[in-house]
Amino acid sequence: MKKVKFLFHSLRNFQEMGTVVRSGGPMCRKMTQFIDKKNDLIIMELGAGDGAITSHILNKMSPDAKLFVFEINPELCEVVGRIQDDRLILINDGAQHMEKYMQKYNISQVDTIISAIPFLVLPEELTNEILQLSRNVLKTGGQFVQMHYSKSLEKKYKSIFGNLQSYFVTFNIPPGYVFRSVKE
Numbered sequence: 001m002k003k004v005k006f007l008f009h010s011l012r013n014f015q016e017m018g019t020v021v022r023s024g025g026p027m028c029r030k031m032t033q034f035i036d037k038k039n040d041l042i043i044m045e046l047g048a049g050d051g052a053i054t055s056h057i058l059n060k061m062s063p064d065a066k067l068f069v070f071e072i073n074p075e076l077c078e079v080v081g082r083i084q085d086d087r088l089i090l091i092n093d094g095a096q097h098m099e100k101y102m103q104k105y106n107i108s109q110v111d112t113i114i115s116a117i118p119f120l121v122l123p124e125e126l127t128n129e130i131l132q133l134s135r136n137v138l139k140t141g142g143q144f145v146q147m148h149y150s151k152s153l154e155k156k157y158k159s160i161f162g163n164l165q166s167y168f169v170t171f172n173i174p175p176g177y178v179f180r181s182v183k184e
């Protein structure tokens with residue numbers, strides 16, 4: 001998707017998008033750096049936008065892995081849906097409904113969650129619900145990876161997961177943070 005089209009969607013739906021730029025290469029690479037090809041067989045991506053990070057995840061995943069992608073915007077889903085890959089299961093619904101889809105696809109737990117949901121602009125209740133659910137569905141040792149352009153929610157991730165590693169991605173435009181927590 002062209003940058004200008006992403007900008008158009010962002011301006012129209014700022015309360016859901018939380019940014020006016022899609023993730024650049026450096027951010028996508030950092031977000032997917034921790035994927036363990038051998039052991040991460042069930043991966044969830046929350047807030048895929050037009051799929052900037054999605055393709056990086058697919059490139060790093062095992063041929064036997066599955067990627068469940070949640071995106072609420074139907075037009076952006078249409079763009080992600082153009083990716084031809086049998087491992088990708090695209091869900092045009094909110095991440096808060098992840099358990100429903102886990103039941104549907106017979107998944108008991110998730111190995112890795114990669115999220116770009118703009119929790120800073122979402123209602124706090126919804127943010128807490130998605131984060132708590134994410135923790136619940138992860139296997140022990142599974143990881144939750146989140147990007148932001150500010151450090152405001154660091155404490156929240158630490159309180160929900162009990163641990164947090166933060167990384168500053170200098171060369172992204174704009175520069176941003178990647179937060180990683182592991183389910184203990």
Ligand SMILES: C[S@@+](CC[C@H](N)C(=O)[O-])C[C@H]1O[C@@H](n2cnc3c(N)ncnc32)[C@H](O)[C@@H]1O
Binds near residue numbers: 019021047053073
């Ligand atoms: C900042 S954009 C990130 C897009 C892309 N992953 C990237 O990094 O360029 C955040 C995306 O999260 C989606 N989103 C917001 N709330 C959501 C929710 N509850 N469940 C799933 N996706 C959501 C928005 O529609 C938007 O496309």
